[in-house]
Amino acid sequence: xxxxxxxxxxxxxxxxLVIDPIFEDTVRENGVDLRFGNEFCRYIRSSNIxxxxxxxxxxxxxxxxxxxxxxxxxxxxxxxxxTTLEWVELPHDLVGFVNxxxxxxxxxxxxxxxxxxxxxxxxxxxxxIGGSLPVRVYPGQRFLHVIFARTSSPVYRPYKGxxxxxxxxTLPRPD
Numbered sequence: 722x723x724x725x726x727x728x729x730x731x732x733x734x735x736x737x738l739v740i741d742p743i744f745e746d747t748v749r750e751n752g753v754d755l756r757f758g759n760e761f762c763r764y765i766r767s768s769n770i771x772x773x774x775x776x777x778x779x780x781x782x783x784x785x786x787x788x789x790x791x792x793x794x795x796x797x798x799x800x801x802x803x804t805t806l807e808w809v810e811l812p813h814d815l816v817g818f819v820n821x822x823x824x825x826x827x828x829x830x831x832x833x834x835x836x837x838x839x840x841x842x843x844x845x846x847x848x849x850i851g852g853s854l855p856v857r858v859y860p861g862q863r864f865l866h867v868i869f870a871r872t873s874s875p876v877y878r879p880y881k882g883x884x885x886x887x888x889x890x891t892l893p894r895p896d
Contacts, residue, residue, distance in 0.1 A: 722870065722871050723752075723869070724751070724752075724869040724870070724871065725750070725751055726748050726749065726751065729748050729753060730748060732812070732869075737812045738810070738815060738869070739808070739809060739810035739842075740753060740807050740809050742807060743807070744756075747807075749866065751868060752866050752867050752868040753866070753867050754822065754865065754867075755806070755809075755845065755865040756807065756860075756861050756862060756863050756864065757804075757806065757860050757861065757864050758803070758805055758806045758889065758890075759787050759788055760785060760788075760804050760889045760890045761785070761786055761803050761890070762783050762785040762801060762802040762890045762892070763783065763784060763801045764779070764782055764783050764801075765783065765784060774893075775895055779892050779893055783802075789860070792857045792858055792859040793857065793858055793859075794856070794857050795830065795849060795855065795857075796851050797852065797854060797855060798851050798853075799850070800848055800851075801849050801851070802849075802890045803847055803864075804844045804845065804846050804889050805844050806860070806861065807844065807845075808842075808844055808888075809843070809844070809867075810841070810842040811837055811841050811842075811880075813840050813875040813876050813879045814871055814874070814875045815839055815869045815870070815871060816837065816838065816839050816870050816872060817836065817841075817867040817869055818835075818868045818869075818870065819836065819845070819847065819867050820865070820868070821864065821865065822864055822865065822866050825856075828856045829851075829854065829856070830849055830851065830852055830856055831849070831850045831852065832849055832865075833848055833850075835848075837867065838879075839872060839875075839879050840880040840881065841880045841884075841885065842886055843886050844887055846887060847865065
């Protein structure tokens with residue numbers, strides 16, 4: 722079942738769901754909007770580097786920056802990593818389905834399907850893929866919409882993975 726704004730507010734009031742900071746326009750009709758943080762990372766294009774998903778670190782092929790009011794430009798077809806301003810904590814009976822707000826989709830940006838697992842705690846690192854034209858984005862802009870669904874029962878094993886407690890953009894971590 723997808724939670725309504727009423728249900729979300731009850732979860733927040735009881736501190737079962739945590740979103741910090743929270744703004745007047747965070748809770749929407751059937752989900753919450755999250756904002757860009759101030760950290761963005763982009764991959765450095767190189768034709769002779771092959772990323773190894775089992776072993777490699779991406780530290781030598783990615784550059785991360787903190788931005789202010791000048792914003793950050795997402796170039797055409799570029800894959801970047803961004804973080805949310807908000808810290809979120811999901812209880813053991815909620816899952817978050819992450820979508821790009823339609824304003825940004827209409828600017829030709831895209832995000833792959835993304836789930837926030839039951840029990841997750843941290844800032845959300847999200848991949849954004851550039852469209853056909855450069856797009857400038859700014860810290861503090863609402864860019865994600867998260868829809869919460871209640872599981873049929875609390876999950877037996879809540880999320881305790883390698884990204885638990887992440888702050889800022891968290892780069893890929895091999896298993």
